[in-house]
Amino acid sequence: MMGSKKRLRKLYERPMRLWDKDRIETETKLKDEYGLKNSHELWRMQTILRKIRREARRLLSSKGADPEARAARLIKRVKTFLIKKPEVTLDDILSLQTRDILERRLETIVVRKRMAKTAKMARQYITHGHVSIEHQVVSAPSYLVNFEEEHQVNWNGKALFASAAPAAEKVAEKPAEKAAAKPAVQAKVEAPTVEEKAAAQQG
Numbered sequence: 001m002m003g004s005k006k007r008l009r010k011l012y013e014r015p016m017r018l019w020d021k022d023r024i025e026t027e028t029k030l031k032d033e034y035g036l037k038n039s040h041e042l043w044r045m046q047t048i049l050r051k052i053r054r055e056a057r058r059l060l061s062s063k064g065a066d067p068e069a070r071a072a073r074l075i076k077r078v079k080t081f082l083i084k085k086p087e088v089t090l091d092d093i094l095s096l097q098t099r100d101i102l103e104r105r106l107e108t109i110v111v112r113k114r115m116a117k118t119a120k121m122a123r124q125y126i127t128h129g130h131v132s133i134e135h136q137v138v139s140a141p142s143y144l145v146n147f148e149e150e151h152q153v154n155w156n157g158k159a160l161f162a163s164a165a166p167a168a169e170k171v172a173e174k175p176a177e178k179a180a181a182k183p184a185v186q187a188k189v190e191a192p193t194v195e196e197k198a199a200a201q202q203g
Contacts, residue, residue, distance in 0.1 A: 012043035034102045035119025056093040081146040107141035132156040
C-alpha cells in the first residue's frame with residue numbers, strides 16, 4: 001500500500017506585490033549579476049536574510065524569552081558567513097542587504113576566486129561536480145560558504161579554468177618581447193649604400 005504524498009514546505013516567501021515593476025527590475029539585475037537561475041533562488045536568499053533581520057528587530061524590541069541568549073546565537077550565526085568583523089551588533093545585522101548574502105553563495109565565491117570568468121560558467125562547474133570544499137564535492141550553486149570554508153573552495157581534480165592573473169602577465173610581457181626583437185629585424189632589412197655597392201664592384 002502506497003503512503004500519502006508528503007507536501008514539501010516552500011523554502012522561500014513570495015513578494016507581497018508579485019507584479020511590482022520596480023522590484024522586478026531590481027531582481028532582474030541581481031539575477032543577471034549573480035547568475036541566478038530564476039526568481040525562486042533569489043527569494044530563497046532574501047527569505048534567509050529576512051528571517052535573520054526579523055529576529056534582530058524582535059531582540060531590539062525585547063520581544064520573546066531569554067533575549068541575551070538568543071542575541072548571542074544570532075550574532076554567532078551571522079559572524080560565520082555574513083559579517084566578518086570581531087564585534088557585531090544587532091544594528092549591523094539590520095543593515096545587511098540582499099547583495100551581502102548573494103556574495104556568500106558558492107557560485108559567487110568561485111567567480112571571486114577567479115576559478116570561473118562568469119557566474120554562468122561557475123554554475124556549470126559546480127553542478128557538474130568540478131568544485132569541492134574541504135575535498136568534498138558540493139554541487140549546489142546556492143550553497144552558503146562560511147568564512148572558514150572559503151579558503152578550502154577548490155577544484156575537484158584538474159583545474160578547468162586558468163586564473164586571469166597569469167594571462168595578464170603574458171600580455172604584459174609581449175610589448176617587451178617586441179621591443180627586444182626590433183633591432184634584429186631592422187638589421188636584417190638594412191640595405192647597402194651606393195658607396196658600399198661601388199666599392200664591392202671595384203674589389
